[in-house]
Amino acid sequence: MPYVIEHEEKEAISLEELVEYLVDNNIETAKHEEMIEAAPMLAKLGNNPTFLSDMVTKELHNYSEFQDENTYSSQVILLHPPRPDIRFFVRANIWPGKADYLTALNGTDAFFYHRPHDHNFNFLTVGYHGPGYWSDYYEYDYGDIDGYxxxxxxxxFIERSRLDKGKLMLYRAHVDVHDQLPADSFSVSLNIMENSIKNPFLDQYSYDLKNKTIKGIINQNNTDSLFQLALMSDSGNSRDVIEHIAKNHEFSRVRLNAIHALASRQYSVEQAVSVLNSYLAAPSALVRKTVEQSIRRMEQHNAKVKA
Ligand SMILES: [Fe+2]
Incomplete structure (x- = not known):
């Protein structure tokens, strides 16, 4: 369950004041205690009822550049975009109700409803507008999981609760899992997000709640397409390089991407399976189990094609 931060903040501040505070105090968003220290400032921004609509309206005046640094879906408005030299970014999230126009138009998937997941980053959140989304909250131990x-x-399971207006919480990376359920009516939350170079390498999972299992890894890691590109020709000795990465990279999911790239460049399913077979004794359970699953899928596919 995300850590609930009790507060009685009545003061309201601007977005600029929040950003200035985070920069001046060099808030280390990877550390829970520093996020908790910064939390009252997010509550104060949450007490400002007009800044968000003012900002969006102002940006709409220049629509060609509207949210041009935003790589999220339209559910998210970037309030202060990520920068390589600062450890945070700030965003607002839209949570429509089940019967809202936005949900009817886009479906519940677009808003991450009924898609249980954890996070590979810390973030603070405050309920800003409306009754707030619901969540079934769970906890787990990242260190005890291989991730396949x-x-x-x-x-x-911890509890079902919602992000009421003014409720302030710290979602802890690799601890808190939630299955989000639609808000009772249109709601908005504000976040201070951890922005760290390590995040793409640490796994964020989706879950199968029926079986209480890991469903898959959902955060992007672009090494899979990079390795594919490198292997398009072997004139630069790319095969040796990718094989080295497949055996030695520090992160198991990067090793796995290299293994899949090597297998995918083979001319037949048999050759691909032979590449995969050579990694069945890998020390990482994520690599071993995923390679086993890939071999099974390829053999089933092959049997079907030949039938
Ligand atoms: Fe989430």
């Missing part, structure tokens, strides 16, 4: 699909995620 079908693994017992050892989820512990």
């Amino acid at each position: 699909a079908g693994e017992d995620a050892q989820l512990r």
